[in-house]
Amino acid sequence: MEFLAQWLLIASVVFLASVSPGPDFVMTVRNSVMYGRKAGVFTAIGLGIAVLVHVLYCIVGIAAVISQSVLLFSILKFAGAAYLLYIGYKSLRSKGFEHDSGISEMTRSPGPPMSAIRALRSGFLTNLLNPKATMFFLALYTQVIGPDTALALQALYGASAVVIVPCWFVAVALFLTDRRLKSAFLRFSKWIDRLCGGFLVALGVRLALAKPAMP
Secondary structure (H helix, E strand, C coil): CHHHHHHHHHHHHHHHHHHCCCHHHHHHHHHHHHHCHHHHHHHHHHHHHHHHHHHHHHHHHHHHHHHHCHHHHHHHHHHHHHHHHHHHHHHHCCCCHHHCHHHHHHCCCCCCCCCHHHHHHHHHHHHHCCHHHHHHHHHHHCCCCCCCCCHHHHHHHHHHHHHHHHHHHHHHHHHHCCHHHHHHHHHCHHHHHHHHHHHHHHHHHHHHHCCCCCC
16 A cells, blocks of 8 residues: 555656646647647657656665665755755746747747657757756655665656656647647646646645654
């Protein structure tokens, strides 16, 4: 049951963080609206590949910290909870895409075709070079990975994120290439972001108040 609870926690937070607009969301919107459905889908795949990179080095780094110092790991864990609180607070203050002139500008007219490789590369680099993505995955995985976490479970937690992120953004690409769905989706982006922010704040408080695990 503990494993199921931790897996659901990982899956829920990754999904809600994906839904909350950020650079990856903007890039998917841009490529989908300007260059079509195929470009949007390959952008989503590129984002997923970058998530794999983030997850791998975060898990390896956490394992290295644990092997050196349980105290240092505890500090990292509390820092992670604080970061989740921070991004939750930022999401609660979101005004959504309806107030973003950049989004409005780039959704006015389609552009020339974008190759699959170019779209994939744009998604990959957008996520890979985003320092907030590094902080997010580091913050998240310090909450569920401990000294006694089996390697197989670590791999499963990581694989969940690698699957969830591109699946969500593929869905976004499909939605945004339909005019009726696109307008509805962008109209409610503010409330989607605030809902995600509330969840992340609640999670950060819960983690901050939890008793630290004994070595």
